[in-house]
Amino acid sequence: FIVRHFMEAGTIVEYIEHQQMLCAVVLNGQEERVRLLNENGQEVNHKISRLSHTSKTRINVNRGRDRIIDFLKETSGRRQAIQETIDIQELWEVLSPLGEWVDLETMTGLCFPENSNGDHEAALIRACFENRVYFKFNYESFFPHAAGEVEKNIAREQEKARRQQLIENGGDWFKQLVAGGAPAPPEAFHYIVEALKSYYLFGKESNYCSIAKSILSHAGVESPDKIFDVLVRLGVWTLNQNLELDRFEISVDFSGPVSETASHLPSVDYTDIGKSIRKDLTGLELMTIDGQGTLDYDDALSIEPLENGYRVGVHIADVGEYLPREGVIDREIVSRGTSIYMPDMKIPMLPPRLAEDLCSLRAEEIRPAISVFFTATHTGGICDSDIFPSFISVKRQLSYNDADLIAASDDAIRRLHKLAVDFRNQRLSDGAVLISLPEVSLRVFENGEISIKKLDRSSPSRLLVSEMMIMANWIMARYLYQNAVPAVFRSQPEPRGKLYQDPDNATLFQNWMQRRMLSRVVLSTTPEYHSGLGLDAYVTATSPIRKYFDLVTQRQLRACFNLEEGYSAEEIEQIIQQVQQPLTRAAVTQARRFRYWMLKYLESRIGQKEEAIVLDKRWDKYTILLTAYLIECRMPASGGWKLKPGDLIQITIQHVNARQDKVAVILG
Numbered sequence: 001f002i003v004r005h006f007m008e009a010g011t012i013v014e015y016i017e018h019q020q021m022l023c024a025v026v027l028n029g030q031e032e033r034v035r036l037l038n039e040n041g042q043e044v045n046h047k048i049s050r051l052s053h054t055s056k057t058r059i060n061v062n063r064g065r066d067r068i069i070d071f072l073k074e075t076s077g078r079r080q081a082i083q084e085t086i087d088i089q090e091l092w093e094v095l096s097p098l099g100e101w102v103d104l105e106t107m108t109g110l111c112f113p114e115n116s117n118g119d120h121e122a123a124l125i126r127a128c129f130e131n132r133v134y135f136k137f138n139y140e141s142f143f144p145h146a147a148g149e150v151e152k153n154i155a156r157e158q159e160k161a162r163r164q165q166l167i168e169n170g171g172d173w174f175k176q177l178v179a180g181g182a183p184a185p186p187e188a189f190h191y192i193v194e195a196l197k198s199y200y201l202f203g204k205e206s207n208y209c210s211i212a213k214s215i216l217s218h219a220g221v222e223s224p225d226k227i228f229d230v231l232v233r234l235g236v237w238t239l240n241q242n243l244e245l246d247r248f249e250i251s252v253d254f255s256g257p258v259s260e261t262a263s264h265l266p267s268v269d270y271t272d273i274g275k276s277i278r279k280d281l282t283g284l285e286l287m288t289i290d291g292q293g294t295l296d297y298d299d300a301l302s303i304e305p306l307e308n309g310y311r312v313g314v315h316i317a318d319v320g321e322y323l324p325r326e327g328v329i330d331r332e333i334v335s336r337g338t339s340i341y342m343p344d345m346k347i348p349m350l351p352p353r354l355a356e357d358l359c360s361l362r363a364e365e366i367r368p369a370i371s372v373f374f375t376a377t378h379t380g381g382i383c384d385s386d387i388f389p390s391f392i393s394v395k396r397q398l399s400y401n402d403a404d405l406i407a408a409s410d411d412a413i414r415r416l417h418k419l420a421v422d423f424r425n426q427r428l429s430d431g432a433v434l435i436s437l438p439e440v441s442l443r444v445f446e447n448g449e450i451s452i453k454k455l456d457r458s459s460p461s462r463l464l465v466s467e468m469m470i471m472a473n474w475i476m477a478r479y480l481y482q483n484a485v486p487a488v489f490r491s492q493p494e495p496r497g498k499l500y501q502d503p504d505n506a507t508l509f510q511n512w513m514q515r516r517m518l519s520r521v522v523l524s525t526t527p528e529y530h531s532g533l534g535l536d537a538y539v540t541a542t543s544p545i546r547k548y549f550d551l552v553t554q555r556q557l558r559a560c561f562n563l564e565e566g567y568s569a570e571e572i573e574q575i576i577q578q579v580q581q582p583l584t585r586a587a588v589t590q591a592r593r594f595r596y597w598m599l600k601y602l603e604s605r606i607g608q609k610e611e612a613i614v615l616d617k618r619w620d621k622y623t624i625l626l627t628a629y630l631i632e633c634r635m636p637a638s639g640g641w642k643l644k645p646g647d648l649i650q651i652t653i654q655h656v657n658a659r660q661d662k663v664a665v666i667l668g
């Protein structure tokens with residue numbers, strides 16, 4: 001840089017602003033800085049050290065502003081014309097063998113051997129500034145790049161030009177689409193769509209953030225929300241696109257090798273089961289109780305009367321019998337971690353050939369299982385328990401509704417329900433923190449119709465299934481611990497507080513807030529106390545078709561019976577770390593999809609009144625719970641009302657936008 005401590009008024013100079021070279025005149029100078037009037041008629045303060053060229057030419061600054069600006073424009077145009085005659089590449093070819101710095105005067109002399117002046121110097125600087133492929137320079141001297149560096153610079157400039165062309169083409173195309181037109185796709189259509197998708201999904205975290213923002217800017221579009229509308233128009237996304245599947249890269253379909261392997265799994269003939277180490281329980285009266293439409297039955301129940309009580313059995317589909325460790329299917333399902341249930345679709349953990357056929361406990365089909373038995377007294381006490389591999393055959397396939405209808409008259413269901421209540425009460429007395437919240441069932445049909453039902457978790461069928469599964473998981477946890485076998489044990493520290501003693505008499509508000517106060521579940525290879533359940537050890541192993549941790553624990557049980565080799569504690573720790581992320585993503589996907597469809601339903605209820613409970617107040621808004629739908633939203637704290645947590649209120653729905661996750665309500 002040329003550094004002057006003082007510069008005379010009238011000196012013609014050039015400087016760079018917004019990647020453009022501007023010609024200017026010094027109006028007055030101070031130490032280190034000058035006041036300039038540029039060719040665009042703007043007055044600016046500028047550091048002398050940042051001037052790109054200083055001419056020996058002087059003009060009278062008192063000649064009139066318009067005349068000065070005309071002179072500057074004329075000078076700039078003259079220098080631009082000279083610049084276009086300079087062949088930078090040819091100059092580099094002459095100087096590159098020298099490999100030395102060349103001063104401005106020498107460079108100008110090489111380009112213009114006769115009668116060169118300040119205009120020629122400025123033109124040379126302009127040429128090198130616009131084409132920085134061949135020389136690096138500091139405005140006083142120039143150094144030719146090596147051949148390899150020139151090649152890299154050329155490639156970079158070509159990429160820069162390609163990128164700019166892509167931005168312009170993509171921006172023009174996007175602008176026409178937003179305006180409702182139907183322009184032909186640009187040359188880089190697929191790349192542009194991928195960039196816009198990525199930016200809409202990930203924002204600043206997107207690898208395409210810069211290019212997508214530039215396309216939107218060129219199109220004159222400020223809101224990224226327009227991306228969604230355009231991608232729906234193009235058929236890239238649907239109107240109700242499940243964006244979480246895209247964000248988390250959750251695959252709906254199984255890979256080719258997994259589908260191929262699953263489709264070729266043979267059906268097994270279990271008619272000759274006498275020689276197996278498994279116990280033959282096919283004559284036992286077994287039933288499944290599941291939700292309407294269930295096809296992947298992974299647990300069944302049995303109960304037999306004894307002289308002093310009952311022998312209860314929980315029988316779990318032995319998925320490990322069909323699914324070897326580290327096989328092609330196992331390697332894929334560990335990345336899924338769990339089945340994902342959403343109002344409009346289900347993504348199974350296992351391929352249908354396994355989940356709904358070979359492993360499913362379908363009625364009248366013989367299936368290998370892991371059977372958990374315990375003996376209960378008439379008063380609900382547990383005398384002893386046993387676990388072993390078995391063959392079973394389900395006799396009755398019931399839905400929850402079916403079971404509830406016959407709960408009072410069916411001996412097996414009535415007795416199981418009585419034992420479930422006794423076990424639940426025992427857990428309560430042992431300190432369990434039970435949350436009793438209704439379940440909102442939300443289903444979306446193919447025609448777009450949305451069905452909402454509120455289910456009672458304390459109904460006879462749901463209570464007995466829940467408690468029998470908890471009982472079986474507890475027994476399996478104790479069995480594994482007593483045999484020094486590591487597993488995916490679940491524990492839970494004490495909650496931050498307790499809002500009630502009797503969950504059956506607790507309000508919806510108390511249950512909702514109590515759930516907020518629960519501690520996070522901890523996974524480990526050794527058991528610890530589970531405060532929520534009131535149990536000294538706990539695993540989950542009753543849903544191996546749907547949950548990978550359950551399959552891992554089931555494999556540990558199989559190892560106890562020499563059916564396969566078990567995992568070491570270190571291997572289970574690795575699995576816990578590996579599966580945590582897909583489980584978290586599945587939970588987020590389920591929750592957001594449930595809320596999306598619930599808000600879609602509420603879009604049709606704008607103007608309607610609904611019941612709500614006040615949960616808390618933050619700044620100028622209340623957090624409320626819509627009791628019919630069990631979703632939270634915010635309500636302005638206005639109108640002079642003073643509400644407190646737990647208050648039951650009536651609200652009016654003003655506005656809902658499911659895609660933007662927005663709900664606006666007022667006290668009504």
